[in-house]
Amino acid sequence: MHNAYFDFAAPANEPVYAYAPGSPEKAALKKQLAAFKATQADIPMYINGQEVRTGKTVDLRPPHEHQHKLGHFHYGDASHVNAAIDAALAARAQWAAMPWEQRAAIFLKAAELIAGKYRYHMNAATMLGQSKNAYQAEIDSACELIDFLRFNVHYVSEIYRQQPVSSAGVHNRLEYRGLEGFVLAVTPFNFTAIAGNLPASAAMCGNVVVWKPADTQVFAAHEFMKIMIEAGLPAGVINLVYVDGPVLGDVVFKHPDFAGIHFTGSTGVFQQMWKTIGENIQRYKTYPRIVGETGGKDFVVAHKSADPAVVATALARGAFEYQGQKCSAASRAYLPGNIAQEVKEKLVAQLKTMKVGTTEDFSNFINAVIDERSFNKIAKYIDNAKQAEGVQIIAGGKYDKSVGYFIEPTVIETKDPKYVTMCEEIFGPVLTIHVYDENKFEEILEVVNTTSPYALTGSIIAQDRYAINLATDKLVNAAGNFYINDKPTGAVVGQQPFGGARASGTNDKAGSAMNLYRWMSARTIKETLVPPTDYKYPFVQEA
Ligand SMILES: NC(=O)c1ccc[n+]([C@@H]2O[C@H](COP(=O)([O-])OP(=O)(O)OC[C@H]3O[C@@H](n4cnc5c(N)ncnc54)[C@H](O)[C@@H]3O)[C@@H](O)[C@H]2O)c1
Ligand SMILES: N[C@@H](CCC=O)C(=O)O
Secondary structure, three states: OOOOOOOOOOOOOOOOOOOOOOOHHHHHHHHHHHHHHOOOEEEOEEEOOEEEOOOOEEEEOOOOOOOOOOEEEEOOOHHHHHHHHHHHHHHHHHHHHOOHHHHHHHHHHHHHHHHOOOHHHHHHHHHHHHOOOHHHHHHHHHHHHHHHHHHHHHHHHHHHHOOOOOOOOEEEEEEEEOOOOEEEEEOOOOOHHHHHHHHHHHHHOOOEEEEEOOHHHHHHHHHHHHHHHHOOOOOOOEEEOOOOHHHHHHHHOOOOOEEEEEEEOOHHHHHHHHHHHHHOHHHOOOOOEEEEEOOOOEEEEEOOOOOHHHHHHHHHHHHHHHHHOOOOOEEEEEEEHHHHHHHHHHHHHHHHOOOEOOOOOOOOOEOOOOOHHHHHHHHHHHHHHHHOOOEEEEEOOOEEOOOOOEEOOEEEEEOOOOOHHHHOOOOOOEEEEEEEOOOOHHHHHHHHHHOOOEEOEEEEEOOOHHHHHHHHHHOOOOOOEEEEOOOOOOOOOOOOOEOOEEOOEOOOOEOOHHHHHOOOEEEEEEEEOOOOOOOOOOOOOOO
């Protein structure tokens, strides 16, 4: 019995804990970090609610201390992907038929568990597994994940409430079905919140899901999966597998019941997936929904009226928080000649105070990059810059992987606005600056707009309102998230729906109703209350 409309009102954003010296939250987090470090985790896959161990294990190690083992996870193969799909499809009918308020309660309970007794589990797992400092973990694996769960429950309720009009004698209604098949969620290493949200948002809408996280994010993904099970998620609704990407793709993209992909990761991987889906289109029972949020080459453009301290701080935080491993991270900056020197001096002074090291030492602002492959790739960009003509390293430039994958926050200055580090996504603590003639603001906006194929985030920093207006207009398609007098990172669920266009993705805005519509397939039902019994039009006269 559910004879009522149940209300899921708009929530407030989860408050961010400060982890100040001597605070109880800092003590609790330190305790959980020590507990994880003292244990060897044995992490299974979850298929049909069962823990699956293959014996083929992969070690988990903190990127900032690669000689320490946190444990291992069990790696699967094509047979596990098939089993996960079978389990999902078997769970589908019952899950899709469950009344919304019952489904919603599971995700709201998960949010409560993360906000309360598992907050430090989520944050400590993210700090150790992905090398995020306490603040960066708190805004991700606690607050943003909680917000995704709570706000999406509210948005789904709002969507379900939307109904068509009915003319006299007719009752029209819209039913928001889940997709007919299973959804694949493929998630990145850099945000625990995104990893949790991609399977959860689809499942919330009545879908069943196969979820594959990045290998380097499994430690925290596993904590989230355990919380979902404790919150009451039925067996088979979300099936968590750890497999090689191409092995996964080979099974999923050939399956007739493949109904959609919820992806976040790099542009190349997404484009390859899209191509494969296109090649297999005739195999599917339904046109798959393809949702992908991908790379960025995010800009900060300062106007000659900007306050140099504001620009320097937006760059220090926007480019270097979480070692620049945010899709939104500022990685190219355009500084007007009149304030460039002052901005650079202030920025370099701020960077000198940023300590680099482990996440367990809370005084470190910068931690390690995710793995050796990423370290080597970033180091190569730095090495090339050291030798390039017209290019100068004005801060950082050193790196060392003997203990952890540490790279100093590095600032490159180039005379060429199309130098490679102004164009390509590096995904590390490297910012490139180009100084332009302060009287050529409109021309530089054109350069900003045409330099990279991406359009994810970007900022204009200025005091002059005409300049702000001009940049807002000229850069209309250059960023899906556009900031005025702020850094281009740190979108908050419910406040700045997130996503970019061009090569940055399908711009379906995670943490908004726009995203949730993609996981629904509406059925229109028209009911005629007193059906006609004569075929003739009412206005046709007898001859
Ligand atoms: N736009 C956004 O909202 C957003 C958010 C976070 C990260 N990102 C982007 O993600 C990237 C960094 O994350 P990453 O390094 O985890 O990305 P990635 O593309 O290497 O991996 C993402 C996921 O895809 C899987 N994968 C890789 N190759 C695959 C294949 N051939 N078939 C199937 N799956 C495959 C990975 O195992 C992982 O689970 C950056 O480009 C960043 O800009 C974008
Ligand atoms: N939503 C995050 C970025 C997610 C991508 O890595 C931000 O706005 O900084």
